[in-house]
Amino acid sequence: MNQVIEENEQEAWWFIVSQGKLVALDKGELIPFGSINDLPFPEGATVNKRLLGEYNGASCYLVELDDFLDVGLGDYVTLRSLLGRVPDLLFDMSGRALQIALFYKTHQFCGQCGQKMQEIDWEIAMKCYHCQHRAYPRVSPCIIVAIRKHKQILLALHKRHQQSNYPVYTTLAGFTEAGESLEACIEREVFEEVGIKVKNIQYVSSQPWPFPHSLMMGFTADYASGEVCADTHELVEANWYDADNLPIMPKHGTIARKLIEKTLKRCR
Template identity: 55%
Template sequence: MVKPYSRPAADEPAWWFVVSSDQILLTEDNDLPFGCLADLSFPSLDDYTVVQIGELRERSCYLVIADYLDDNFVDGKFEPLRQLLDASDLEKFAMAGRARQFSDFISTHRFCGRCGTRMQAVDWELAMHCHQCNHRCYPRVSPCIIVAITKGEQLLLAQGKRHKQGMYSILAGFVEAGESLEQALAREVHEEAGIQVQNIEYQLSQPWPFPHSLMMGFTAEWAGGELHIDPHELVTGDWFDFDDLPPTPPAGTIAHTLIEKAIGKKAD
C-alpha cells in the first residue's frame, strides 16, 4: 500500500530507493540499500521528498527523490535502473521501477497543467491536486504492445536505434488514443516492418519503467507482405532461424519471455 510522504522511524529496517533523475542508488555490490535509517550513511532526509511506496519481503520500501548528480549519498553509487534487471530477483526490479515512476510523476507535476497553479500532494493517496481548479493527477501509465512474430521456423528480430550494439529484439510500440491492443499491434508491425500478421495471441504483461510504460506481450504469425524495415524507427531487421538467433534481450525481460514462448509454440 502506498502511504504518501510517510517518514520511517530511525530504527525501522527498510528498503531504500533513492532516485536521481533516471538513476537509482546501489550499494557497492549492486544491491539496494537496506537497513535502519540510523545505521545508513544517508544525509538528513528533512530536505528530501520521501514516499512509502509499498512492501518488499515484509519490509517497508521508501522512495527518496534526490537532486540530479546528488553527491550527498556517499555510501554507494547512482546507476541505471537496468542494473537491477535480474531474472532471479524481479521483485526488486519491479519495486525499483515503481519508485522511478513515482519519482518522475512527482517531479513533473509540480504545477497544474490546466491553470498553472502550484499543485499540492494529496496525503492519503499518491496524487497531486490543484486547489485552484480542482484538477487532480495520478501517476501516468503508457500502454505499449510488444510482439514476437514467427514465419515458419524463423523469428522476426530488429535492431532499434537505442539498442546496444549487436542487440536485436522483437517489435514494440505505443498504443494510440482510440486503438485496441490488437489494432495497435497490426499498425505498428505494418509501419515498422511492412507486413501483416495473423493468429495474434496475448501472452503476458510487464511494467517497463523507462519511464512509465506497461508492456502487453503477444505472439503472432506472418500473414503476408514483404519485409520492409522502417529506417526512421529501426537500424536493421530480418527473419532469423530459431537455432541461429543474434544476441537478444536477457532473461527477466518480457522480450526474452515472448521469444521463448514463440519458439516453444512452434516446437509443440
C-alpha cells in the same frame, strides 16, 4: 518470534533518489535495507519518506534528495545499470521509485490553470485546489510482439541498437495511441514497421519498463500475409530466422526474450 517480527517491522528498503538516479550498494541485493537509524543521512538533510509498497515482507520507502547528496552508502546509479543485477520485483520497485519521484517533480503546477498543485495523502496524486484538476503518475502502454511464420521467427535490428556494443535482434514494439485497442495497435505497428499482416494475436504477459514510464504488454502472433519490408526510419533490417540459426538475442529477464523463447518453442 514476536521480537523477530518487531525487528523486521522497523527494517525497510530505502530507494534514495536524486535527479533520476538511485543509491545502490556494491553488495548483496544492492538496494539499502535496514532501519532508518542505520542510514547515515547527513545532519540537516530533509528526509521525507514516502511509502511505495512492500518487498519481501518489509516496507519500501522513497527518499528524494537534492544534488546527489552523499549518504555514505553507495553511489547514485542509473536504473538501467541495475537490470539483471537485482531480483525482478526489486527492480520493478526501483522503477516505481524513480517514476514517482519524476511524477512529483514534473507536477508542481496545474496543467489546466497554472496554480500550484498539492499532494494528496491517501493516494499517489497531485491536486489543484483552484480548479480541481488532478494528475496521476504517467504510465504509457506499449505493445511488444513476437511473430512466427511456420518454423521461423521475425527479428529486427533497431536503429537505436545498431551502434551499441550489443546489437540485438529483437521483437517489434510500439506505443499505443489514444483510442486504440492493443490488438489494433499490434496490427498497425507491425504493418508500419515491416509491411506484413498478422493473425492469432495472443496475450502472454506484461513488464513495467520504467524508461521512463512504459508498460510493455507482450503478445505472440502468426504471419498472415505480405512481404517483409523494414521501415528504415526505425529499423536497420528485419528477417525471418530459423530456431537453430539465430542472431544476437535480447538478454534473459526482458519480456522480449521471453516472447522469443515462447515463439521458438512453437517453431520447433
